[in-house]
Every structure is written in C-alpha cells, then in structure tokens.
Amino acid sequence: MTRAVASLLGRRIPRSFFLRPTAIVARDLLGKILFHDSPAGPAAGIVVETEAYLRDDPASHSFRGPTARNASMFGTPGRAYVYLVYGMHHCFNAVTAPAGIGEAVLLRALEPVEGLDLMRIRRGRDSDRDLCNGPGKLVQALGIGRAHDGVDLTRGAVGFHEPKVSTSLRGRVVRDLRVGITSGAELPLRFYLRGNPFVSRR
DNA sequence: AAACGGATGGGCT
C-alpha cells in the first residue's frame, strides 16, 4: 500500500456491517471509502450516493427470484454484485441480508480522493466531477468489471474502509426516490449527501 | 437548462 493510501484508509468495513437492514446499510455507507487496489494502481472515492434494493421490491433484480445473472445478490453479504446494464455499462452493488435473501446496495456516486489521474485515463474525461458521478462512471473509474461479480469486499483488492479522518454527516444525509426505475419508483430508498457536488444529480 | 436519441448486449416474457 502506498504512503498516500495508508494515510487515507482506516479500518476495513467488516461483514457484520452488511448484515443489517439494507436501507440502513445504504445510509451508513455514505462517507465510507470505496477502494480498488488494481493492477494499474490504486483508486478510491468517498461514497456520496447509494440506493437500496430489497426483496419484494419490483425494481430489484431479485424480485423474480434467483437466476444465473443475479446469483451473487442471493449470496453471502459483504460480497459484490456486478452486472451489465444497457449493454455497455456495469453497475456495482454491495450485497446485504443473509444468503438466500436477495438484497443489495447500489453505489451511485463517489467523491474521488485517490488515483484521479488513473480515473481520468479510464474515463476519458478530465473534470473531477465527471469521474465518479454515476453508477456506470464510478465502476469505470475504479477499473471494476464483470470479473468482480461475487468477490468478497471484506478482504481482497476491492472493499470499503472507514476514512482515516472522519467528518460528521449530521444533517447532511438526504433520503428520497431512486433514479432511473419505473416500478417501485415510489419507495424512498436513495441516499445522498446534501450539497455534495459529486452526487449524480442535483 | 432541459429534452432527446443512439449505442449495445444480455436477460426474460
């Protein structure tokens, strides 16, 4: 681990964190750091926007039961669920709930804090704000792909950490409707940090 | 500033 990264990351988020109600996990991931120690170099960002996807939730991939595609969503909590959407982008989720129950948290936006040059190359964009302000964008910026579907986020190259210097999020957490879905659109399961310029929409 | 459409592929009815 590089010197810069060591000064950034606190303790790794353990599996017990993900074994709590999914909306709570989605809320509590705000302010944590998503890190990928990739072969090309480290990249990381502060989580600023998430969405919860529940069982018996018509917007959730798990709604119609387990399939080959969504298998990891029904697997061990604290692992990744990565899938291809719109034929060209990937989305990254942290699996929650006990095995057999298909729930997860979609990561929608990060505030880039490490590996910004690498992110710019991967994204083909220069502006800091355009690196991780969307679910497809952050996945591309971090170098995450289909190969990461099912990986354990509590150990290994991809995972969540406490920030070394933590700031209070009191009064900054907003809860409202999810983005880009049709059914289940009335459920308030999106969480983001008020006023943060790296959130995917204002 | 908002609205729109094209790209692109896999999963499911």
Next chain:
DNA sequence: GCCCATCCGTTTG
C-alpha cells in the same frame, strides 16, 4: 421481441 438500476453528444427552448 422488448425492456432495461446508463452515458454522452446534439438539439431545442
């Protein structure tokens, strides 16, 4: 065939 948990360049107001 149709429907996407999206992104981006272009057009329109």
